[in-house]
Structures are given as C-alpha cells and as structure tokens.
Amino acid sequence: MRTTTTTTKTAMTVLTSGAVALTLLLAGCTGSDDSSSESSDPSSSASESSAAPESADLSGELAVTTCADAGEALGSIIEGLDLQDESTETDGQLQCSWANSAANATGEIDPNAQAIVAVAQTQELDEATITSQSDQIAGQEGVTEVDDARIGDFGGRAFELEAAQEGVTLSGATVITPSGLFALSATGAGDEAPLSPTEALDATLLLLK
Numbered sequence: 001m002r003t004t005t006t007t008t009k010t011a012m013t014v015l016t017s018g019a020v021a022l023t024l025l026l027a028g029c030t031g032s033d034d035s036s037s038e039s040s041d042p043s044s045s046a047s048e049s050s051a052a053p054e055s056a057d058l059s060g061e062l063a064v065t066t067c068a069d070a071g072e073a074l075g076s077i078i079e080g081l082d083l084q085d086e087s088t089e090t091d092g093q094l095q096c097s098w099a100n101s102a103a104n105a106t107g108e109i110d111p112n113a114q115a116i117v118a119v120a121q122t123q124e125l126d127e128a129t130i131t132s133q134s135d136q137i138a139g140q141e142g143v144t145e146v147d148d149a150r151i152g153d154f155g156g157r158a159f160e161l162e163a164a165q166e167g168v169t170l171s172g173a174t175v176i177t178p179s180g181l182f183a184l185s186a187t188g189a190g191d192e193a194p195l196s197p198t199e200a201l202d203a204t205l206l207l208l209k
C-alpha cells in the first residue's frame with residue numbers, strides 16, 4: 001500500500017466512513033437482530049468487471065475468506081483503489097474498504113475520490129430470521145427490494161440502496177441468504193457513485209459461490 005499523508009488519510013476517512021456506516025446499516029449490522037444465529041470514470045470499472053454469476057452457479061455461501069480474496073474476486077471494480085487500514089478479517093466476517101487518494105492540496109475531498117466497501121457476515125439463517133432481517137433493511141431510507149432469480153433460487157432476498165451523505169453519493173446492495181448477510185457499497189465524491197445499485201448487486205454476487 002502506498003504511503004499517504006496525514007491530510008490524505010483524514011480526507012479518505014471522511015470518504016470511507018460514511019460508506020462503511022451505510023453499508024453496515026444496509027447489511028443489518030444494527031445489533032438488534034438474532035446475533036446467535038484508480039478509475040476517474042465511474043462507469044469504467046463496472047463495464048470491465050467480471051460478469052456476475054448466473055443463478056445456477058450460486059449457492060448463497062461466501063466464496064472468499066480474506067480481503068485479498070475479495071479484492072481478487074472484484075477484479076477491475078477496485079482497480080486504482082487501495083485496501084484501507086480499517087479493513088478487518090475475522091472468522092466468518094469481513095469488512096473490507098478500498099479507496100483512492102481522496103485529498104487535494106487544500107485537504108478537501110477530491111472530486112474524483114472513490115471508495116468500495118464490502119461486508120460479509122456468515123451465519124445460518126432460517127426463513128423467519130431472513131424475513132425479520134429483510135423487514136429491517138427494507139425499512140431503511142433509500143432501500144428498494146429487488147426480485148432477482150439468481151438470489152431467489154437459493155432462498156435469498158436482495159436489496160439495492162441509493163443515498164447521499166456529507167458530500168458523497170453512495171450506491172449499494174445487500175443479499176441475505178440462508179448462509180448470511182453480504183453487502184457492497186460504492187461511494188464517490190459529488191453526485192455520482194462509481195457503480196449503480198444494480199452493478200453493486202452484481203458485484204456483491206461476485207463474492208458468493
């Protein structure tokens with residue numbers, strides 16, 4: 001990872017912290033449910049990324065175990081972005097953040113700043129818990145449930161998100177499956193996120209098998 005100045009790190013934190021918070025919220029990481037159970041063109045990485053899996057290829061289980069694995073799976077989606085220090089890897093859980101240099105000479109967020117955040121929580125979820133988690137997520141502002149056969153085929157549900165916070169725009173998606181909750185967000189400075197909600201959903205599925 002390249003060395004960054006304190007100013008750059010501060011601005012990058014502003015960019016990624018909102019994405020992490022919204023992604024965690026979208027992933028249902030609110031603590032209120034069953035805890036037991038360098039691209040300057042925002043569209044370029046999506047158009048060049050690996051094709052999303054077909055429904056027959058998916059079981060709804062997490063296919064990666066580290067942020068390095070997740071980065072390899074996402075491929076060109078995170079091209080030009082660096083894995084951030086706040087990324088965490090524990091048994092069955094990932095919180096991986098990638099961002100580009102986010103500060104200009106004045107310390108403000110650069111208009112080309114981008115971040116991708118992926119969150120995974122593996123756990124066995126029965127139908128009732130999936131319904132409960134889905135109801136929580138569907139109640140969040142900016143969230144829309146989508147009918148996607150790739151996810152419905154293994155008993156999962158899918159949601160897309162559009163939001164704006166502190167001068168950045170975010171698009172995201174969450175997939176709930178019998179094997180856990182998985183979410184990905186793409187954040188960009190200004191009025192446009194690096195990925196559309198649909199592209200964020202396709203990217204989330206790249207992390208599953």
